[in-house]
Amino acid sequence: MSSVAHDRSDPRRTEAPGSGAYRRPRARKGEGERLRDEILEAATALLAERGNKDAVSIRAVAERVGVSPPAIYLHFADKDELFYECCRVGFEELSRRLEEAAATAGTALERLGQMGRAYIDYALERGPQYRVLMIGGQTGSVSPELIEDDPGLRAFAVLVGTIREGIEAGEIRDDQDPVALAVAVWAAVHGAVMLLLSRQAAGEAASEVMPDLPPVETVVDAVLALVRSGVVKSG
Amino acid sequence: MSSVAHDRSDPRRTEAPGSGAYRRPRARKGEGERLRDEILEAATALLAERGNKDAVSIRAVAERVGVSPPAIYLHFADKDELFYECCRVGFEELSRRLEEAAATAGTALERLGQMGRAYIDYALERGPQYRVLMIGGQTGSVSPELIEDDPGLRAFAVLVGTIREGIEAGEIRDDQDPVALAVAVWAAVHGAVMLLLSRQAAGEAASEVMPDLPPVETVVDAVLALVRSGVVKSG
DNA sequence: TGTACATCAGTGAACGCGCGTTCACTGATGTAC
């Protein structure tokens, strides 16, 4: 079988370069840039499936798109640039949603609750992609000037701002550093999401291991209640 | 140079198999098991340095120990077993410390605080190793029966128990599911630790990016305050 | 309307590398007689 010559003029041969089945049709002349988006999309999906970038190869991305591996290099300098771009797009979206939530009407405490919900909604919707955004990224391999205008930092600044407003309005405790408090709030929400996602990922196995873990909404409610007023019994 | 025959009888040749310098002396006859511990130690250290197991090769572990790669297989069936063992040891220690903290005298609320401190202390002490324990592990690649007696689960059960006691004693809020509340508490502490560690890891770069992040103790205090009584201004 | 040509959007084959793992072996250490 493998010794049979590879007849490239045979019109029935439409297999992709890998062993895969799909071969993407060549773009029209001005539309080369479309491949860039398709690559980003495929890379993001694979990143979510595999959990970290070491487990996703350039070859796998190319095969999913239906293109040969070198075609990736038409749009990205190297593997790091490709995966950095994936993460940046994800953070941009999260940041946008948080800014929207922060801009709603209501007291600082209410807006804080909105932001918490928005964050959790985004993370649970995107599921594994959020996971990768936060931990499967390429910490350290990205140059500082790229991080400079990080959308995640913008979102964090909004959180700190909301907390400061709450303190001034007398709604939020003033016995802690506002930034430290913002960190604590972010940490609580982020941690909860990670836990919910890891259960979601584990599926069957998890329900055996942690049989009595409550449903998602119950955990989300508990986290938001904790952030608002802690474990202590009030009154 | 490379065409010169490799004279194995030359007593001056004491280089390790890789390009490394150190070659571990052969163990005495009954002491073969000692290599196992040395391998675990080296693998754990490398795991902490590199951040996840994909970035640590069997060959790198062998070189650090001062032994040839096949020697690893004298003590571990394969790469997965080696790194699973690394994580298990780490969790065991964390679990032990938490159980100690839970067994101290005081109200449930006070013991909860002790556990929080113990958890944070352990995580910040171990630094990158904690990080790996939680995220760089081999989720999914470990068979369920190995997870069954997971020390992490034992520790979580202790946390839930403490919270239940607090609810019964009227110290802890009873408007949330106790397990969900435990998840929220764990999430808050875990999330804060992860954030502090990523700043610690980033070093220089981070202080440029987040110039006004407060010192560790301030953040830790804020997290414990948040867990205790939330963001809301009391009274 | 026809044709030569430049450009665009890719392809196929190959490179050198490091990896996990296996296999046949070696040489020091302890033991039996």
Add this chain to the structure above:
DNA sequence: TGTACATCAGTGAACGCGCGTTCACTGATGTAC
């Protein structure tokens, strides 16, 4: 005390593989005349 031997604690070389990346190329598409 001496020596043959079994065992232990490894070693050296090799395997096949998939990886990121480069390079020379190709063939369809649009453009100029």
